[in-house]
Amino acid sequence: MARIAIIGLGYIGGSIGLGLRAAKLRDTEIVGFDDWRSARRAAGKQDAVDEIAGSPREAVDGAGLVILATPPASTSELLEEIAPALGRGAAVTDTAASKVKIEEWAGNHLPNGVSFIGGHPMAGDASAFGIDNASGDLFRGKRWFLSPSPNASDSAVKSVLGMVRELGASPHFLSSAEHDYVLAGVSHLPLVVSSALFTMLRGSEGWPDFGRAAGETFRSMTAYNSGDPSMTTEIAITNREQVQHWIDRFVLELNRVRNLLDEEEEEVFKEYSTAQINHAKFLGGDDLDPDTGAQPELPDATSQMAALLISPRLYERVRSMTKRSEEKEKEREARGRRWGRG
Amino acid sequence: MARIAIIGLGYIGGSIGLGLRAAKLRDTEIVGFDDWRSARRAAGKQDAVDEIAGSPREAVDGAGLVILATPPASTSELLEEIAPALGRGAAVTDTAASKVKIEEWAGNHLPNGVSFIGGHPMAGDASAFGIDNASGDLFRGKRWFLSPSPNASDSAVKSVLGMVRELGASPHFLSSAEHDYVLAGVSHLPLVVSSALFTMLRGSEGWPDFGRAAGETFRSMTAYNSGDPSMTTEIAITNREQVQHWIDRFVLELNRVRNLLDEEEEEVFKEYSTAQINHAKFLGGDDLDPDTGAQPELPDATSQMAALLISPRLYERVRSMTKRSEEKEKEREARGRRWGRG
Numbered sequence: 013m014a015r016i017a018i019i020g021l022g023y024i025g026g027s028i029g030l031g032l033r034a035a036k037l038r039d040t041e042i043v044g045f046d047d048w049r050s051a052r053r054a055a056g057k058q059d060a061v062d063e064i065a066g067s068p069r070e071a072v073d074g075a076g077l078v079i080l081a082t083p084p085a086s087t088s089e090l091l092e093e094i095a096p097a098l099g100r101g102a103a104v105t106d107t108a109a110s111k112v113k114i115e116e117w118a119g120n121h122l123p124n125g126v127s128f129i130g131g132h133p134m135a136g137d138a139s140a141f142g143i144d145n146a147s148g149d150l151f152r153g154k155r156w157f158l159s160p161s162p163n164a165s166d167s168a169v170k171s172v173l174g175m176v177r178e179l180g181a182s183p184h185f186l187s188s189a190e191h192d193y194v195l196a197g198v199s200h201l202p203l204v205v206s207s208a209l210f211t212m213l214r215g216s217e218g219w220p221d222f223g224r225a226a227g228e229t230f231r232s233m234t235a236y237n238s239g240d241p242s243m244t245t246e247i248a249i250t251n252r253e254q255v256q257h258w259i260d261r262f263v264l265e266l267n268r269v270r271n272l273l274d275e276e277e278e279e280v281f282k283e284y285s286t287a288q289i290n291h292a293k294f295l296g297g298d299d300l301d302p303d304t305g306a307q308p309e310l311p312d313a314t315s316q317m318a319a320l321l322i323s324p325r326l327y328e329r330v331r332s333m334t335k336r337s338e339e340k341e342k343e344r345e346a347r348g349r350r351w352g353r354g
Numbered sequence: 355m356a357r358i359a360i361i362g363l364g365y366i367g368g369s370i371g372l373g374l375r376a377a378k379l380r381d382t383e384i385v386g387f388d389d390w391r392s393a394r395r396a397a398g399k400q401d402a403v404d405e406i407a408g409s410p411r412e413a414v415d416g417a418g419l420v421i422l423a424t425p426p427a428s429t430s431e432l433l434e435e436i437a438p439a440l441g442r443g444a445a446v447t448d449t450a451a452s453k454v455k456i457e458e459w460a461g462n463h464l465p466n467g468v469s470f471i472g473g474h475p476m477a478g479d480a481s482a483f484g485i486d487n488a489s490g491d492l493f494r495g496k497r498w499f500l501s502p503s504p505n506a507s508d509s510a511v512k513s514v515l516g517m518v519r520e521l522g523a524s525p526h527f528l529s530s531a532e533h534d535y536v537l538a539g540v541s542h543l544p545l546v547v548s549s550a551l552f553t554m555l556r557g558s559e560g561w562p563d564f565g566r567a568a569g570e571t572f573r574s575m576t577a578y579n580s581g582d583p584s585m586t587t588e589i590a591i592t593n594r595e596q597v598q599h600w601i602d603r604f605v606l607e608l609n610r611v612r613n614l615l616d617e618e619e620e621e622v623f624k625e626y627s628t629a630q631i632n633h634a635k636f637l638g639g640d641d642l643d644p645d646t647g648a649q650p651e652l653p654d655a656t657s658q659m660a661a662l663l664i665s666p667r668l669y670e671r672v673r674s675m676t677k678r679s680e681e682k683e684k685e686r687e688a689r690g691r692r693w694g695r696g
Contacts, residue, residue, distance in 0.1 A: 085619065134567075134569045155567070155569070157567075184566075184567075190563075194560075194563050194564055194567045195567060197555055197558070197564055198555060198564045198567050198568045198569070198571075198572045199567075199568075199569060199571050199572060201551070202551060202571045202572055202575040202576075203571060204608075204611060205547060205551065205575065205608075206571075206575060207611075207625075207626060207629045208604070208607045208608055208611050209543070209544060209547065209604070210629055210632070210633055210636075211607070211625070211628075211629050211632075212603060212604060212607040213539055213540060214629075214632050214633075214636070216539070218536075219641075219642075220641075220642045221532075221536050222536055222539055222540045223636055223641065223642045224526075224642055225476075225497070225499075225526075225536045225537060225540050225541075226540045226541075226636075227476045227497070227540070227541060229540075229541050229544045229545060229548075229578065230540045230541060230544055232574065232577070233544040233547065233548060233575065233578075234544075234633065235574070236571065236575075237629045237630055237632075237633035238630060238633055238634065238637070239630070240630075241623060241626035241627040241629070241630045242623065244626045245619060245622045245623040245625075245626050248615050248622050248626075249615070249619050249622060252615050252616075255615060256612050256615055259608050259609075259611065259612045260612070261554060262550070262551070262554060262608065263605050263608055263609065265550045265553070265554040266546075266547075266550055266601050266604065266605055266608075267601075267605065269546060269549075269550050269601065270598050270601045270602070273590050273591070273594050273597060273598055274594075277427065277587060277591050280587045280590050280591060281583060281584065281587040283549075283553070283587075284549060284583035284584075284586040284587050284590075285583040286553075287549045287552055287553050287556075287579045287583070288579055288580060288581070288583045290552070290553075290556050290579075291552055291556075291576065291579035291580055292580065294552075294556070294565055294568075295580070299561075299562075299565065300561075300562045300565045300566055
């Protein structure tokens with residue numbers, strides 16, 4: 013009989029349990045534990061696990077695969093607590109949104125012969141909580157980052173990979189450092205920005221005027237404030253350096269835009285139409301090839317891309333702008349040649 | 355026979371025409387004009403206006419109410435062009451997202467006896483374009499800012515107000531300066547931020563990694579890049595100083611958050627849980643009373659507000675945090691008294 017242990021039976025842990033139970037794995041029992049009695053009770057009622065253990069240690073005892081789905085900040089303690097009960101060859105994974113710190117903790121606490129493979133399912137609806145909202149289909153079609161520790165065994169990696177596939181998610185391997193760098197830019201920074209935007213205006217003198225004037229743009233750009241503040245806090249704390257790195261870069265970017273607004277209208281338009289073209293390509297998934305350069309090309313008027321530009325008026329404007337830039341470029345080149353440069 | 359002229363028959367102008375025609379105003383004819391032949395033809399086909407004029411001047415000739423729904427950057431020229439044909443007592447309004455510059459242009463070009471009342475309907479779906487997407491119900495229940503020029507006549511203001519009410523929108527008076535300050539914070543800055551976030555990561559080395567790792571947060575926070583870049587450009591240009599002011603303030607805010615991340619976890623959690631509580635109040639509309647202070651109060655455990663905090667675990671954490679702060683506050687006070695301060 014194989015044994016899978018899930019520690020933490022909330023939205024994510026509960027969904028993993030439900031998904032694995034629905035997969036009807038042969039000769040496998042799924043044991044769960046949660047600090048909170050109400051979560052344990054709900055997990056039992058929903059059949060999210062086969063059995064509820066009396067403690068984390070009891071849950072992992074004899075388990076080949078251990079899944080930690082608890083708040084990241086508690087992971088270090090939890091690893092320390094379960095370490096003595098883990099059997100040789102066991103695979104331990106987690107579900108936190110940052111990976112370097114947790115890999116470090118695993119290195120500190122796990123005994124030899126136990127493999128840690130960091131995991132991060134990209135499935136969280138930031139405003140969904142608890143096992144009551146859990147679903148076995150939560151991860152279907154979603155990306156699941158995996159960051160195996162350098163000394164993780166092949167069989168342990170395969171065991172975690174198998175779980176990800178059973179849940180219908182698509183595994184994506186990144187080292188923990190890469191993961192934290194990339195995710196800080198693409199996920200943690202946007203969360204911080206969404207919160208800062210709200211907090212700044214909420215703290216402004218005359219906030220009621222701002223709040224009353226707020227339309228869709230403000231509401232949607234600040235929507236991430238309704239997420240679990242523990243999650244945002246833990247992301248910010250466990251991935252601090254990377255988040256700070258991206259805040260610094262974003263401040264530079266905002267200052268660039270601030271200066272750009274002093275330029276001629278043509279330059280400002282170039283900024284926003286370039287962003288629109290690149291964004292449409294991004295949504296279409298066709299600029300994610302590593303060979304793509306950073307410079308956008310103006311699509312042909314008859315192409316699908318052109319249709320994304322929506323208005324013919326706009327298309328004309330982008331085209332004439334592109335032409336003007338090309339002419340200026342040629343002029344510059346010609347001048348360069350005349351002066352013996354270029 | 356009263357005459358209403360609409361110059362610019364795109365998404366907004368077309369929707370105004372359709373809405374006013376649906377209102378079946380007695381003894382009123384609605385005349386329209388657009389530079390683009392295709393827009394004129396579509397407006398005729400959709401009966402968005404009673405009559406298409408041959409030029410802006412012809413359209414406004416004899417009109418008591420003139421609505422400019424053209425790109426803001428062209429408004430100065432357009433006002434100059436129509437000025438000689440405007441009759442004494444006419445009311446001129448517009449639909450641009452910034453108001454100070456346009457009021458200035460109106461002051462420069464409109465003759466005595468013609469009133470300018472700036473208008474800004476908050477109804478734009480940033481990605482909807484053209485009269486084909488227009489709807490007479492577009493403004494129903496939406497806010498419509500009105501900024502009458504200092505010398506606008508009462509009857510002209512009433513005429514524009516009447517139009518707003520016929521379209522089912524809720525009028526909201528703000529001076530043009532107040533409007534541009536408030537909207538720069540609550541609408542123009544978020545647009546700029548959404549674009550800068552995308553442009554920064556799109557321009558980063560290794561963009562494909564970011565693009566592939568991008569989940570819901572990134573997609574939603576950068577969604578405004580699919581809006582009309584002409585609109586963003588014109589907002590940025592016509593409301594430059596205010597947008598720059600808010601970029602500067604946002605940079606300060608981001609630096610504050612950057613430093614906060616060096617603090618203890620409790621401080622970071624306080625930041626994000628305060629944001630969540632305030633955001634829930636904002637969504638509930640109950641913090642827009644001018645008397646509300648900036649400090650959030652922890653709602654009673656049984657209240658509706660507490661339900662918005664979603665998880666009992668979270669509620670406990672916020673409560674214990676609040677208690678600790680109160681205790682510290684009391685301690686500080688006590689100390690203050692002991693030391694003869696406070």
